Amino acid sequence: MGRLLCFSPLLVTLLFQFSYCMLEQVPTPPLPILPLPTYSQLKWQQREIIMFLHFGVNTFTDREWGTGHENPSIFNPSALNTTQWATVAADAQISLMILTAKHHDGFCLWPSKYTHHSVLSSPWKSGKGDVVQDFLDAASAQGIDAGIYLSPWDKYEPRYGHDVAYNEYYLAQLQELLNKYENVREIWFDGAKDPKAKNVTYYFSEWFSMVKELQSCINIFSDAGPDVRWVGDETGTAGNTCWSTINRTSLSIGSPHITAYLNSGDPRGIDWLPAECDVSIRNGWFWHKSESPKKLSELLDIYYNSVGKNCLLLLNVPPNSSGLISNTDANRLKEFRSAINTIFHENVAESCYIKVSSQRGDFGAENMLDSDHLWSYWAPKEHDNEEDHWIEIWGKDENIRRFNVIRIQEAIGLGQRIKEHEIYVDDKLVIQGTTVGYKRLHRLHGDEVHAHVVRIRITEARGVPLISSIGLHFDPFWHSSFTMA
Numbered sequence: 001m002g003r004l005l006c007f008s009p010l011l012v013t014l015l016f017q018f019s020y021c022m023l024e025q026v027p028t029p030p031l032p033i034l035p036l037p038t039y040s041q042l043k044w045q046q047r048e049i050i051m052f053l054h055f056g057v058n059t060f061t062d063r064e065w066g067t068g069h070e071n072p073s074i075f076n077p078s079a080l081n082t083t084q085w086a087t088v089a090a091d092a093q094i095s096l097m098i099l100t101a102k103h104h105d106g107f108c109l110w111p112s113k114y115t116h117h118s119v120l121s122s123p124w125k126s127g128k129g130d131v132v133q134d135f136l137d138a139a140s141a142q143g144i145d146a147g148i149y150l151s152p153w154d155k156y157e158p159r160y161g162h163d164v165a166y167n168e169y170y171l172a173q174l175q176e177l178l179n180k181y182e183n184v185r186e187i188w189f190d191g192a193k194d195p196k197a198k199n200v201t202y203y204f205s206e207w208f209s210m211v212k213e214l215q216s217c218i219n220i221f222s223d224a225g226p227d228v229r230w231v232g233d234e235t236g237t238a239g240n241t242c243w244s245t246i247n248r249t250s251l252s253i254g255s256p257h258i259t260a261y262l263n264s265g266d267p268r269g270i271d272w273l274p275a276e277c278d279v280s281i282r283n284g285w286f287w288h289k290s291e292s293p294k295k296l297s298e299l300l301d302i303y304y305n306s307v308g309k310n311c312l313l314l315l316n317v318p319p320n321s322s323g324l325i326s327n328t329d330a331n332r333l334k335e336f337r338s339a340i341n342t343i344f345h346e347n348v349a350e351s352c353y354i355k356v357s358s359q360r361g362d363f364g365a366e367n368m369l370d371s372d373h374l375w376s377y378w379a380p381k382e383h384d385n386e387e388d389h390w391i392e393i394w395g396k397d398e399n400i401r402r403f404n405v406i407r408i409q410e411a412i413g414l415g416q417r418i419k420e421h422e423i424y425v426d427d428k429l430v431i432q433g434t435t436v437g438y439k440r441l442h443r444l445h446g447d448e449v450h451a452h453v454v455r456i457r458i459t460e461a462r463g464v465p466l467i468s469s470i471g472l473h474f475d476p477f478w479h480s481s482f483t484m485a
Contacts, residue, residue, distance in 0.1 A: 027361020030379055033415035033463050035245055035272040041227060042374065042413060044186070044219050045274060045438045048307050049337075050096040051089050052149075052278065052316035055131070057107045058286040059321050065194075066105025068155025072121035075107065080124070080131070080323025082138035088317070088330045090142040092337040096185055098147035098314070099135045101177065104192065106156025110180075114172050117156050136181050147186030148177060152202050153193045161198035171203075171210055178214040187211055189222040190230070191254020204253060223262065224251035225273040231311060232262035236279030236302035238309035241434040244416050245269035265435075267419060267462070274438075277306035280316035281329055287318040293332040296339060300477055303340065310416075310437030339477055348403050348472040353394040356380065360464075365391070368470045377411035377468040389465055393454040393472065402448040404478055406431070407471035408440045408456060420460040425451045443478055 037045070057070040059077075089097050102108045108118035109131035119129050132148065139146040150173065159165040178184060189207070208220055219227040225248055231238050243265025250266075251258055262275065279302055282291040294302075299315075306313040317333055320326050347369070354365040356378060363379035368391070370376050380389045393400065406423055410416060416437050423431035423442060431442050454472065458465040 027363065029363070029414065030360065030382070030464055030466065032413075033417060035270055036415055037244070037272045037274070037412060038227070040217055040219050041272060041274060044228065045312060045412070046374075047095045047312060048439075049092075049094060049303075049313045049315060050098065050147075050186075051092075051094045052280075052285075052314050053085060053097060053099050053135075054103070054280075054285040054287075054316055054318045055323075056100055056103045056109060056286075057105055058103065059319065062288055064284055064286055066103065066107070066155065068105050070105055070107065072107065072117060072119075073123055075119065075122040076124050077319075077321060077323030080129075080134075080319075082131070082134040083141070084324050085135070085319060086138040086142040086144055088325045088333060089139075089144055091330075092333045094144065096145045096147060097135070097139050098149055098186060098188060099132065100151070101132050101148045102150050102154070102173070104151050104153045104155055106151075106154040108173075110177070112173055112176060114169060114176065115157065132177070132181060136183075140183075145185040146181075146183070147188065148181070148184055149188035149190075150174065150177065152189060152191070153197065155197070161200060163201050163203075166200055167203040167206070171207065174207060174210055175214065178211065178218075182215075184215055184218055186219045186221060186228070189220065189253070191223055193254065202253070221276060223253040223255070223258065224248050225271065227273070228276050228312075229273045230262055231275040231277045231306075232259035234278055234280075236277045236313060236315075237305045238275060238277055238311045239264040240309070241265075242275060242310045242437065243267050243269060243435055244272055244274040244310060244412065244437055246271055246273045248273060275311045276314050277302075277311045278314040278316065279306075280318070281332065282316075282318065285316055285318065287320045287326070289320075293329050296332065296335055297477065299332070299336045300339060300475075303336075304441050304443060307439060308441030310435060310439060343405065343475045343477070344407075344471070344473050346473065348401050348474070349393050349470055351396060352400055352472075353396060354470075355392040355394065357388075357390045363466075368467055370469075373409050373469045374411060374413050375468075377466045379466050380464055382464050389458045389461075391456045391467065391470060393456075393470070395452055399450045399452060400454065400472065402450055403472040403474050404444045404446060404449050405471075405473040405475050406442045406444065406454065406456075407469070407473060408436050408442075408467065409438060409469040410436050411466040411468040412438050414466055415462070417461045417463055418458055418465050419462065420458075422457045422459055424455040424457070425449060426453060427455075443475065447479060448474065 060074045111120045221228040246266045246269040248271045281293045358381040360379040367376040418436040
């Protein structure tokens with residue numbers, strides 16, 4: 001017994017060392033690099049394409065910006081059917097729709113108790129209708145989330161021009177909307193305003209705080225977030241460099257001097273504020289009889305220059321004066337979704353060999369080919385004595401099957417990291433890129449490409465790069481003669 005007690009400290013030490021070694025063999029994820037997205041921001045990013053619906057008195061006056069003097073009697077759609085709107089969205093696999101509850105003209109699509117300039121004073125449904133409620137009900141029935149736009153600029157309201165009085169009015173309408181209509185997933189604020197309009201200081205901080213108090217899961221869009229930022233243009237085009245990070249203290253809503261900063265973001269930014277690209281399927285935001293939807297090739301260019309550059313695409317599809325989305329627009333939207341599905345339904349890389357520069361624990365190359373594009377990823381070793389990190393995609397036969405689009409996605413749940421990358425096809429440099437983020441799409445010149453090997457080099461990053469997904473795809477609609485921003 002004495003000898004056993006004598007050896008017990010040694011035994012304890014050996015057991016501790018053995019247990020510690022066993023723990024060391026379990027691979028752990030690398031540390032995140034701040035800032036990080038919230039749960040709501042991650043869900044928002046995965047939507048990729050959402051839908052805007054500009055509808056109001058402008059639909060009946062053939063204007064883009066109303067005067068504020070419109071008679072509510074002109075709002076009388078003969079066949080308004082929000083179920084048709086939601087069906088069009090569902091057919092295009094849209095998961096979020098945003099309605100202009102009030103545009104700059106001040107006319108409200110819900111029966112607000114704070115103004116008579118609304119559907120209350122219109123002949124539609126004898127003044128007893130509520131477009132916002134119908135819209136939310138129709139979206140919910142299709143399993144689609146809903147959002148609203150409430151214009152800060154109000155050309156009708158007489159309190160506009162008086163800071164306190166107007167901000168009280170605006171906050172009253174915000175409370176009315178968010179108390180009455182539940183489960184709003186995005187709310188839109190902008191700084192659009194005629195330079196000749198009356199000067200008003202918007203109490204954005206109070207507005208944003210009230211929104212979060214009433215519905216905490218909502219994403220707030222504006223030039224300065226706090227959850228989603230404007231991309232800086234209305235063409236659906238993000239910068240070739242586009243960070244989801246930015247410094248909110250450098251942003252001022254409505255300022256014309258921040259568009260370039262909004263377009264590119266900031267690698268030193270301390271705020272996670274991803275960009276939303278807004279553009280209309282037609283030239284105008286509201287429906288005009290004289291206009292037609294954009295060509296499919298234009299919409300695909302927009303997709304590559306928004307979703308393909310780490311952004312979300314907000315595509316406006318305006319209902320017409322009957323209260324329906326025009327068949328031409330609905331068919332073009334459906335054609336657009338069908339084309340995207342055609343391009344990306346097959347990943348040629350899945351039938352290839354994947355080689356990587358190094359591997360951290362179990363975070364191997366196979367993770368880049370599964371269906372989880374957030375939390376399953378390849379991670380290289382942090383100290384592998386390599387000048388850069390790389391991925392090679394090798395054809396199992398003599399050549400990789402045809403492709404002309406290369407897709408790279410980062411595991412943004414642990415931060416956006418890649419600053420610069422290069423792509424080689426059979427040792428020929430074909431792409432010199434910068435940021436990647438949630439998704440980066442590169443279209444290659446030539447109708448189709450055949451190669452032995454595709455090599456992706458990460459030449460500069462904030463920490464080790466974490467790649468959640470890679471893909472080689474064939475776009476039959478792409479011809480290199482098209483112009484890509």
